[in-house]
Amino acid sequence: xxxxxxxxxxxxxxxxxxxxxxxxxxxxxxxxxxxxxxxxxxxxxxxxxxxxxxxxxxxxxxxxxxxxxxxxxxxxxxxxxxxxxxxxxxxxxxxxxxxxxxxxxxxxxxxxxxxxxxxxxxxxxxxxxxxxxxxxxxxxxxxxxxxxxxxxxxxxxxxxxxxxxxxxxxxxxxxxxxxxxxxxxxxxxxxxxxxxxxxxxxxxxxxxxxxxxxxxxxxxxxxxxxxxxxxxxxxxxxxxxxxxxxxxxxxxxxxxxxxxxxxxxxxxxxxxxxxxxxxxxxxxxxxxxxxxxxxxxxxxxxxxxxxxxxxxxxxxxxxxxxxxxxxxxxxxxxxxxxxxxxxxxxxxxxxxxxxxxxxxxxxxxxxxxxxxxxxxxxxxxxxxxxxxxxxxxxxxxxxxxxxxxxxxxxxxxxxxxxxxxxxxxxxxxxxxxxxxxxxxxxxxxxxxxxxxxxxxxxxxxxxxxxxxxxxxxxxxxxxxxxxxxxxxxxxxxxxxxxxxxxxxxxxxxxxxxxxxxxxxxxxxxxxxxxxxxx
Ligand SMILES: *[C@@H]1O[C@H](CO)[C@@H](O)[C@H](O)[C@H]1NC(C)=O
Ligand SMILES: *[C@@H]1O[C@H](CO)[C@@H](O)[C@H](O)[C@H]1NC(C)=O
Ligand SMILES: *[C@@H]1O[C@H](CO)[C@@H](O)[C@H](O)[C@H]1NC(C)=O
Ligand SMILES: *[C@@H]1O[C@H](CO)[C@@H](O)[C@H](O)[C@H]1NC(C)=O
Numbered sequence: 001x002x003x004x005x006x007x008x009x010x011x012x013x014x015x016x017x018x019x020x021x022x023x024x025x026x027x028x029x030x031x032x033x034x035x036x037x038x039x040x041x042x043x044x045x046x047x048x049x050x051x052x053x054x055x056x057x058x059x060x061x062x063x064x065x066x067x068x069x070x071x072x073x074x075x076x077x078x079x080x081x082x083x084x085x086x087x088x089x090x091x092x093x094x095x096x097x098x099x100x101x102x103x104x105x106x107x108x109x110x111x112x113x114x115x116x117x118x119x120x121x122x123x124x125x126x127x128x129x130x131x132x133x134x135x136x137x138x139x140x141x142x143x144x145x146x147x148x149x150x151x152x153x154x155x156x157x158x159x160x161x162x163x164x165x166x167x168x169x170x171x172x173x174x175x176x177x178x179x180x181x182x183x184x185x186x187x188x189x190x191x192x193x194x195x196x197x198x199x200x201x202x203x204x205x206x207x208x209x210x211x212x213x214x215x216x217x218x219x220x221x222x223x224x225x226x227x228x229x230x231x232x233x234x235x236x237x238x239x240x241x242x243x244x245x246x247x248x249x250x251x252x253x254x255x256x257x258x259x260x261x262x263x264x265x266x267x268x269x270x271x272x273x274x275x276x277x278x279x280x281x282x283x284x285x286x287x288x289x290x291x292x293x294x295x296x297x298x299x300x301x302x303x304x305x306x307x308x309x310x311x312x313x314x315x316x317x318x319x320x321x322x323x324x325x326x327x328x329x330x331x332x333x334x335x336x337x338x339x340x341x342x343x344x345x346x347x348x349x350x351x352x353x354x355x356x357x358x359x360x361x362x363x364x365x366x367x368x369x370x371x372x373x374x375x376x377x378x379x380x381x382x383x384x385x386x387x388x389x390x391x392x393x394x395x396x397x398x399x400x401x402x403x404x405x406x407x408x409x410x411x412x413x414x415x416x417x418x419x420x421x422x423x424x425x426x427x428x429x430x431x432x433x434x435x436x437x438x439x440x441x442x443x444x445x446x447x448x449x450x451x452x453x454x455x456x457x458x459x460x461x462x463x464x465x466x467x468x469x470x471x472x473x474x475x476x477x478x479x480x481x482x483x484x485x486x487x488x489x490x491x492x493x494x495x496x497x498x499x500x501x502x503x504x505x506x507x508x509x510x511x512x513x514x515x516x517x518x519x520x521x522x523x524x525x526x527x528x529x530x531x532x533x534x
Contacts, residue, residue, distance in 0.1 A: 081195045087137075087184040090277040090300070092123075093197035095132060097189035100125040101166060101283060102132065105296055107199035108303045109181045112400070113414050118185050118201060120153075120171035121300045123283060123293050126164065129155040132189050134173035136182035137198070149182070150191060151175075158295045160406045166289040168296035170404075206307050216330035218396070219249045219309035221301035222317060223294040223407075224279045229317075230258020232477055233373050233464070238317050239268060240463040241376060244456050245321070246328035249309065251301045253279035255292045263475035264467075275304075298405045306399040313396045314405060315429075320376060321350050321394060322452050323427040329396060332427055336420070346401035346417035347410045350429045352392035353450070355382045357434050358443045362451070370461045373481050375432045376453040377460070384446045386428060389421045394429050 095102040104122040111117075118134060136149040154172045161167035171187055181203070186195035206212065220242050239250065252265060254276055268274035279297065283289040298314055305312050311330065313321060323332040336342055359381035361372070371377040387393065390409045401417040402410050410419060430453060435442035468480045 081186060081198055085196070085198050087198040087200040089200040089202060090304070092279070092281050093199070094282075095122075095187045095189055096196040097193045098124075098130045098132070100130065101288075102130060102187075102189070103281065103283075104171065104187050104197050104199060106300050106304070107185050107201045108306075109201050109203050109205075110303075111205065116175040116177065116179070116181075118173040118175065118182070119303065120173070120185065120187060120199060121296050121303070122169050122171050122187070123166055123281065123289060123296050124155060124157070124169050126157055126161050126167040129157060129169060130189060131155075132171060132187050133191060134171070135186040135188055135195060136173075137184040137186070138180065139183050142180065142183075149179075150188075153187065158299065158404060159411050160290070160295050162290045164287075164289055166283050166293075168289075168293055168299065170299070202304070204303065204306055213308055213310045215310045216246065216328075216334070217248050217309045218246045218311040218313060218330055219251065219301075219305040220247045221251050221298060221305070221312060221314045222253075223297050224253035224255040224281075224292040225257050225261070225317075226255040226285070226292050228256045228258045230261050232260040232264055232468075232475070233480065234317060234375065235261050235264055236464045236467055237374050237376065237460065238320075239264075239273070240467065241320060241453075241456055241460050242313075243273075244328070244459060244463075245323075246330045247313070249273060249275070249305070251275045251277070251304065253277050253292075253297045255279045255281070260475050260477055264471060267471055267475070294407065295405075298407065302397060302399050302402060302405045310398065311396050312399045313394070314407070315394050318375075318432045319394060320430045320453070321396065321427060322430050324425060324452055327455070329427075332422075333396070336422065336426065340420075342420060344401070344417050345398065345420045346413040347395045347397045347419045349389045349393045349395045349409060349419050349421045350427055351386040351389060351422075351424050352394070352429045352431050353382045353386050353424075354436070354442070355379045355430055355432045355450075356442050357432060358440050359447065362449075364451075364454075368481070370465055370481050371457060374457070374460060374464065376430065377457045379432055380449050380451045380454070381447050382430070382450045383442075384448050386424055389419075392429075392431070395419070 090106050092103050092105050095104060102122065102124045104120050107118055107120045109116075110119040118136075120134075124130070132153045132155065133150050134153045136151070138149075151173050154174075156170045156172060158168040158170065173185065175181065182201055185199050185201055186197055187199075188195050242250070250268070250273060252274060254262075257265070265274055265276050269276050277300075279292065281289070281293045281296075283293060285292045301314070302312055311333070313329070315321065321329060323329060326332040326335060333342070333348060336348070342348075357379060359379065361367075361378045362380040365371045365378050393408050395409060397405060397410060398417075401414050402412070403414060404410070404412040413419075430450075465480060468477060471477060472480075
């Protein structure tokens with residue numbers, strides 16, 4: 001893949017050079033000029049052709065060399081890593097000796113699709129990434145312990161990179177059929193340099209005899225938290241509402257987190273609900289790499305949860321995938337599985353609906369109650385028009401069928417797997433935010449009231465206040481909501497703020513349909529395709 005691109009890139013450059021040479025040949029005029037021009041065109045054609053053939057040959061060469069060959073011992077002197085370097089799993093480490101920044105985060109043993117390889121999540125130069133090698137390390141009691149094993153790596157830049165200088169990438173190191181899976185791997189730029197990174201290899205397969213993950217087990221992945229993220233109520237709502245929606249586990253990445261949210265996450269981590277990984281990526285966000293290298297995080301999270309959870313949702317903190325007829329997402333997917341063949345589905349896509357924050361709060365929500373602090377209770381007006389799939393949509397992946405995860409859709413599945421576009425009558429993505437193009441004009445777009453999330457409101461309020469009370473002192477959270485000021489009587493009945501217990505009135509444009517979903521027939525099964533980068 002990368003090599004083909006590389007080839008095309010070279011070919012284009014060659015064409016540009018040929019054009020640049022053209023004015024020089026124009027010394028003679030008239031027909032001569034035309035003749036030399038066509039000669040040049042022919043030359044260009046052969047030049048481009050030649051480059052393509054050459055790249056093909058190089059590619060074959062590379063394929064042959066990627067097979068996990070042991071380098072001859074005289075070539076591989078294998079200086080040991082520094083004594084103070086220990087193997088890490090899920091922390092940015094540098095590959096030294098490269099001209100440009102090259103960093104690695106985590107390593108997985110991936111034996112799907114007939115290959116055996118170490119798949120490393122990293123970040124490097126988007127165009128023409130530098131050549132690197134993988135060095136395998138075995139435990140001291142292993143017969144190959146002192147054997148030098150270094151293989152050339154293949155760097156596969158992750159497709160979603162917004163044309164910035166750096167990009168998330170996979171570093172792939174193939175193992176031979178009978179080669180033992182290393183316990184630790186280092187990525188090195190030159191054979192004789194001391195490695196400056198050691199990645200503990202995470203096995204992707206289950207331990208022998210372990211049962212497959214519960215098909216209802218759902219993990220949630222969130223892109224790196226940044227700007228000293230510190231909104232404790234929003235975080236608790238996210239954790240507790242997603243738990244009600246069926247999430248068993250959450251993975252977060254710590255670029256920068258504020259003190260209260262840090263404290264909350266530590267509490268959830270201590271109870272086994274959250275994995276929090278450091279994210280000290282030494283690349284300038286948006287200038288050098290897209291949004292703190294989020295595509296490295298999304299893919300790390302996908303592989304980290306593979307075979308531990310049957311389902312992985314990739315969402316942001318202001319987004320919720322909300323089913324309309326089922327209470328949980330696993331229930332929804334199980335129900336879908338009865339209606340259509342979802343056995344080979346690699347992902348389920350949900351269309352985006354903006355709930356703009358500028359629209360007024362729901363009048364059914366008590367202004368002085370806890371509900372008024374919960375985004376999903378307060379904000380029930382949404383744009384009527386949903387975005388089509390792949391534009392701002394989010395998805396739930398079946399990680400074992402996915403090779404490369406993107407932000408809004410899966411870029412690459414294992415052969416034979418594809419995406420299922422879930423019909424909006426079954427579930428949509430609720431996205432709570434301000435107008436996406438700035439200003440307030442978005443509130444003029446046509447909208448409906450959608451109280452689907454109110455089904456969780458009461459349980460969610462109870463759960464969030466319970467957690468808040470437990471953590472208030474330790475995490476210095478303060479008061480969850482301000483009670484009505486003294487002396488101000490509660491609003492008289494019928495004055496526009498009815499008590500929160502009142503059920504939503506009938507006739508809502510988007511109230512759940514009591515007769516059950518009717519959009520089942522309209523569910524589309526899409527074949528995997530190569531979508532354009534958005
Ligand atoms: C490890 O030791 C080397 C020198 O022995 C030093 O330069 C390096 O900073 C140390 N690294 C860490 C992570 O302590
Ligand atoms: C792996 O297989 C190759 C040939 O298939 C053989 O030469 C080599 O000795 C084997 N290595 C191990 C460790 O079994
Ligand atoms: C997040 O990372 C920062 C910087 O590395 C660190 O100081 C802080 O303790 C981390 N927070 C948590 C909650 O782990
Ligand atoms: C999910 O919703 C469908 C449609 O209303 C319903 O038939 C099905 O029983 C629900 N599944 C569960 C587990 O609640």
